[in-house]
Amino acid sequence: MRRANRSSLLTDLFHDGLQSRQQLAATTALSQASVSNLIGEMLEEGLVEEAGLVGSDGGRPRVLLRVRPGFRYVVGADVAETRVLVELYDLAMNRLAAAELAHDDDPPQVAAQLIKGLNAVLAEAGVSAGEVLGFGVGVPGVVDQDGVVDAQSTGWDAVPxxxxxxxxxxxxxxxxxxxxxxxQAEMWFGAGRGARxxxxxxxxxxxxxxxxxxxxxxxxxxxxxGEWGHTTLIYxxxxxxxxxxxxxxAYVGADGIxxxxxxxxxxxFGPELLAAxxxxxxxxxxxxxVFTETAGYLGAGIADLINLFSPERIVIGGIAGSIFGERFLTEIRNAAASHALRRPYSQTSIELCSLGIDAVAKGAATLPIAQLLADGGLPEPDEPMMAMPPRPRRPPERSRR
Structure with missing residues (x-):
């Protein structure tokens, strides 16, 4: 119970920023005494810090709290078609270092380049391995809990x-x-924020x-x-x-277009043709x-997502998705409207991503942070980690377009 309560407080502080003890008691439904005791523990550990004052109605100013950015660091990587991008962040998600390395899609070489990139960003930022919560890696394909990858499109078969x-x-x-x-990056920091x-x-x-x-x-x-790209569009x-x-x-991927x-x-034919x-x-x-036809294909695929999941929001991203969507978002929305059921379509917004092409690496860097939030801090020796992060309180609603 103590770990769960710490997790709730830490999750609120990370996602919602500066808050007082009184605000945390209101948002987590914990007693003021529990909040004070648990925050006191996290202040002693260096996980949380005081970061200013805010006035109150006639009383003493309230102390504002936040997750301490330098408590630990996280590293994230994006394994793309021909290169790996590795980035190091503090816990305020300030990017402190980055490295980009080429690879030839051979699994041992990819792993070696990832380790080389990890060591490079640690050296650039002057951070030791012991100060790093974790190294998150985003890869194409299906990934099991042990990090074994099956990527049928690239020929990776049970790569450990x-x-x-x-x-x-x-x-x-x-x-x-x-x-x-x-x-995860777009949900935490970008265009998906506020949607459940x-x-x-x-x-x-x-x-x-x-x-x-x-x-x-x-x-x-x-x-x-989530292997939406391998749903059948045309028999x-x-x-x-x-x-x-x-x-x-085959129809809306960059190569297909x-x-x-x-x-x-x-x-x-070449990788620059679409952008040009x-x-x-x-x-x-x-x-x-060709672009009109592609907007129709993409809209039809999005309509399937709307009819299947009835989401509040669909966010279009990726290198090809961003540049294509920026120019043809209206056509994509119109195509989705013509293929989706009217009511779920009317309750769904279709938007562009907001974090740019580095979001895969940034999202990968949040994987160890999600574990930290779930555990309510660093686990004590021999203490089991929580299996799932706590359910966050409902974030503020964003207006629909």
Whole structure:
């Protein structure tokens, strides 16, 4: 019970920022005495610090509290198609160091580059491994609890990435699907903040989604949930990277769009083609036709999410999703409206992400923070960790567009 109460207080302080003991008692429904005792413990541990005063009605000013940014540090990584991005943060999510390294998609080499990036950011920031809560890594594919990765599209078959990393560093390792870490970043700090039912979609070369139900990530029975890109859009359609035909990813993923653009415009196929055609002003008619078709495909896929999950909010992100959505958001919304049931569509907002292309790494860095919040601090020796983070109190509502 004590750990659960600490967890509740710490979660409120982390997500809602500066608060007094009186405010924490109101938001957590704990007694003033319990709040004072538990906050006193966390002040002694250095986990929480006093950070200013706020006036009160006729009484003494109230002391404001916050999670101490330098209590520990966290590192997050994004394993993309050809490179890894590694970033180090304090507990206020200030980025203190970053490293980017190329890889050739060979699992041992990827693991080696991740460790190299980890060591590089620790050295740059002057942080020791013992000061790091954990190293979170976002990767394509399905990830089990031990960090074993299956990525059918890239040929990773039961790759023990988590064990490989743990053998190379004393820093605690957390591995998860990149779309899920992206979704957690947007839910905690970005366009998903304030929603309790949301779907955060990430569109790059691959296409994935993070489904949030009642404030919690929905993972399915074996952490496989969210492979939205491999739902069937067109029966027996284009071949997808996963080997199946007609997957949504084959039509709205960056490669799928670029291949259709190359065929329509006569331009050579390549990773720059999509961005170049979107940046044109005006857009060439043959490219505009491809983009209109793509907005229709994406809208239809989003309509499926609306009909299945009835979310408050859908957030479109990822490198391809961001640049495409910025130009064609109205067309995407219109296509979703034409395919979704009217009532759930009317109760859902469709928005663009707000954190940019580094959000996968930032979200991965929150994985050890989520454990810290669940535990109410660092676990004591031989004390079991809480299995799940506490359910957060309902955040303030955002206006719907």
């Amino acid at each position: 990435l988590g064990p490989m990393l743990r053998a190379a560093t004393e820093v605690p390792i957390f591995v998860d699907n990149g779309a899920k870490t992206f979704g 039912h949301a779907v955060i979609i990430m569109i790059g070369t691959g296409v994935g989604a993070a489904v949030v139900m009642d404030g919690r990530n929905y993972r399915g029975a074996n952490s496989n949930a 027996d359609g284009e071949v997808c990277r996963c080997g199946a035909r007609g997957c949504l990813e 670029a291949r259709r653009l190359a065929a329509a415009t006569g331009e050579p 055609q979107l940046a044109a002003d005006p857009i060439r008619p043959e490219a505009a036709e």
